[in-house]
Every structure is written in C-alpha cells, then in structure tokens.
Amino acid sequence: MSLILFHSPKGGVGTTFLAAHCAMELATRGHDVVAIDFTYQATLKLFFGLLPDQPLVKAGDTSGDEIVVAGVELFDGEELGRSPAFRQLLSQPGAQPFPTDKVIVADIAAHDRALRQLLMPHAALHVVPLVPRPAALAALVHVDPDTPLIELERTALVLNMLDDTRTLARHSRVFLSEAFGDLMAGSVRRDESVAEAIANFDSLAKLFPHSPALGDIAHLAGVLEQRAGLVAHEAQASA
Amino acid sequence: MAIRNDVSSLLDRIGRHDLRYREFGDPLGDMEMWPIFEALLQDRRIVGEAPSALDQRRRSQAVQQRMVAAPLPADPTPPPPPPPRSQPPLSVAPQAQPVQSPSPANDAQVRAFFGQLGAGTRTNGRDQ
Numbered sequence: 001m002s003l004i005l006f007h008s009p010k011g012g013v014g015t016t017f018l019a020a021h022c023a024m025e026l027a028t029r030g031h032d033v034v035a036i037d038f039t040y041q042a043t044l045k046l047f048f049g050l051l052p053d054q055p056l057v058k059a060g061d062t063s064g065d066e067i068v069v070a071g072v073e074l075f076d077g078e079e080l081g082r083s084p085a086f087r088q089l090l091s092q093p094g095a096q097p098f099p100t101d102k103v104i105v106a107d108i109a110a111h112d113r114a115l116r117q118l119l120m121p122h123a124a125l126h127v128v129p130l131v132p133r134p135a136a137l138a139a140l141v142h143v144d145p146d147t148p149l150i151e152l153e154r155t156a157l158v159l160n161m162l163d164d165t166r167t168l169a170r171h172s173r174v175f176l177s178e179a180f181g182d183l184m185a186g187s188v189r190r191d192e193s194v195a196e197a198i199a200n201f202d203s204l205a206k207l208f209p210h211s212p213a214l215g216d217i218a219h220l221a222g223v224l225e226q227r228a229g230l231v232a233h234e235a236q237a238s239a
Numbered sequence: 240m241a242i243r244n245d246v247s248s249l250l251d252r253i254g255r256h257d258l259r260y261r262e263f264g265d266p267l268g269d270m271e272m273w274p275i276f277e278a279l280l281q282d283r284r285i286v287g288e289a290p291s292a293l294d295q296r297r298r299s300q301a302v303q304q305r306m307v308a309a310p311l312p313a314d315p316t317p318p319p320p321p322p323p324r325s326q327p328p329l330s331v332a333p334q335a336q337p338v339q340s341p342s343p344a345n346d347a348q349v350r351a352f353f354g355q356l357g358a359g360t361r362t363n364g365r366d367q
Contacts (some may be wrong), residue, residue: 027316083345
C-alpha cells in the first residue's frame with residue numbers, strides 16, 4: 001500500500017502544508033505521486049502556487065484535463081470523500097482499491113475523523129501533524145479512537161511550526177522525542193516564508209528556495225519514505 | 240556525531256564547511272516537566288491499559304531521571320481523572336455513520352476515480 005494519510009486531531013497545525021510539500025518532495029525523489037484534497041477548504045492547491053479560484057479536477061470526473069504541478073497529480077476529493085459508494089467500498093473487508101505503483105497523499109480535514117478511520121486500513125502511514133501548543137498536545141489523545149497512541153503502528157508524529165527560541169516549543173520537542181520515541185518522525189521549523197509564498201500565489205521552493213521549513217521537509221520526507229516502505233518498494237520494482 | 244539538520248543547512252548556505260561541529264549541553268537538562276506533559280503520560284488514551292502501581296512508579300522514575308522537573312504551583316489543580324475503562328475513548332466509528340445505499344451516480348464516480356488513479360499517463364496534463 002502506498003497511501004499516506006495526513007490528518008491531525010487538531011486543526012490549524014499545518015496539515016495541508018505538510019501534505020503538499022511532502023508530496024512534492026516525494027515526487028522529487030522519483031515517486032509517482034497523487035495528492036488528493038479531501039477537505040472542503042480546498043487549500044492544498046495554494047501550496048502548489050495555484051490560485052484560490054483555480055479548480056482542481058474532481059476525483060472521479062474524467063471530463064477535464066489532469067493537473068500536475070511539481071510532479072504531483074492533484075485531485076479535489078471533497079465530493080468523493082462524502083460519497084456513500086466510496087465509503088462503502090473502503091469499509092469492505094479485504095478491499096484493496098488503491099494502486100500500489102503510486103504514492104497517494106491524502107489531505108484530510110481535522111473534523112473528518114470518519115474518513116480517516118475508513119482510509120486507515122488502506123494506508124501505509126498516517127502522518128499526524130501537531131504544533132508545540134497545549135491544545136495540539138492535548139489533542140494527541142484523539143489520534144485513534146480505539147488504540148492508545150503509543151501502541152499505534154503506521155503512525156508518524158510531526159512537530160510543525162517549531163520555534164526553538166520559545167521555551168514551551170523547545171520543551172515540547174524534547175518531551176515528544178523522549179516520550180514517544182520512534183513515533184516522532186521529525187519536526188519542521190516555523191517559517192514565515194511559507195505564508196508569504198502563498199500570499200504571492202507562488203510556490204515556496206520558487207520564492208524562497210533556502211526556506212528552513214523546506215530543508216526540514218526534505219529531511220522529513222526521507223523519514224516518511226522509509227516508514228511507508230516506499231524505498232523497499234522502489235528497490236523491489238527496479239530489481 | 241550526526242550534525243543537526245538545521246545546522247547543516249546553515250553551514251551549506253554560508254559556505255562554511257571548515258567548522259567543527261559539536262553539540263553543547265544536554266537538551267534534557269533544559270527540560271521542564273510541564274503539567275500537560277504529565278497529564279499526557281498518565282492518560283490511558285496515550286499510554287494504554289492502566290499500569291500497575293509499580294509500572295507507574297517505574298515510568299515516573301524513568302521520566303524524572305531524564306527530565307528536570309519544573310517547580311509546581313503551591314496548590315496545583317489535579318488533572319482530571321482518566322475516563323473509566325468501560326467508556327469508549329471516542330465515539331467516532333465508521334459503522335456509526337448512517338448507512339446509505341450508493342446511488343448509481345456515486346458508483347460511477349468511484350469507478351472513474353480509481354480509473355484515474357490507474358491510468359498512469361500524464362501526457363495530457365499541465366505540468367507547471
């Protein structure tokens with residue numbers, strides 16, 4: 001399976017930013033990447049330098065041209081995600097609907113835990129972004145409704161918007177690393193250039209190629225690549 | 240010693256590869272055990288089954304050995320007790336959703352979507 005879910009139990013922690021840039025980084029690493037925006041806010045495209053009124057191809061609509069940006073094929077999956085047929089298919093025992101030769105990055109809204117639950121059995125990895133703020137840390141208890149956090153497999157915590165000059169942020173990073181060990185996949189520094197790039201309707205890599213956040217994403221994507229088994233998959237494919 | 244990612248990026252940017260890298264201090268020495276951290280470590284939804292008193296003591300000792308405890312307020316408010324074990328941690332479950340029969344249109348959309356994923360060609364796409 002090559003489905004990677006990006007879903008956090010807390011909104012506003014940069015889930016869409018991480019999904020978009022990890023998708024781009026994985027494409028740079030040679031993977032065939034599809035990114036599906038399952039949120040109603042439809043902001044994933046902004047991180048690719050697209051305009052707010054520029055519609056993506058709806059998942060399941062074959063009438064339009066596909067949109068590929070930075071090596072990532074983009075879909076608007078909001079309608080599909082609400083489709084009873086889609087949800088029914090996902091819940092069927094033994095269903096394997098997703099192709100294994102592509103990396104599918106799914107951006108899921110914080111409130112849509114039902115979709116996260118339905119997609120999880122099909123996922124290679126669930127990336128849980130959080131920020132070093134109390135509300136986000138407290139929301140860690142809601143990552144999975146059935147399984148305690150430390151027992152979760154195929155789960156990767158990512159601390160986003162990290163500012164080591166802030167005491168709580170610095171302590172949170174140390175705490176998460178010590179308390180959750182391998183569950184922590186990495187951290188991404190707070191970087192104002194992320195917002196500035198979007199405000200310019202341009203990509204972060206183009207406007208701010210030396211962005212600290214981009215450097216962290218490159219490192220993080222390597223970790224996620226390993227955790228999702230993508231490296232082994234590629235090696236097997238080339239063998 | 241593995242160089243920190245941000246330090247590596249900084250040195251690359253300023254073109255200084257002649258500097259020796261050394262990390263100073265123990266990051267844990269700077270650590271405070273904020274009450275929210277303690278609450279997370281005691282929450283069954285984080286750590287699983289309620290540990291025995293001995294397990295809890297061992298865990299607490301292990302954490303305390305590695306972290307410098309912050310001075311607590313004189314009269315700290317006790318953290319809320321964890322929910323009883325019989326209570327499901329969360330109420331969201333896929334099967335709790337009302338079951339709807341998929342319409343033919345939805346079926347077609349799902350089939351078309353997985354067809355899109357399996358197409359594997361990008362010749363008509365806009366690659367920006």
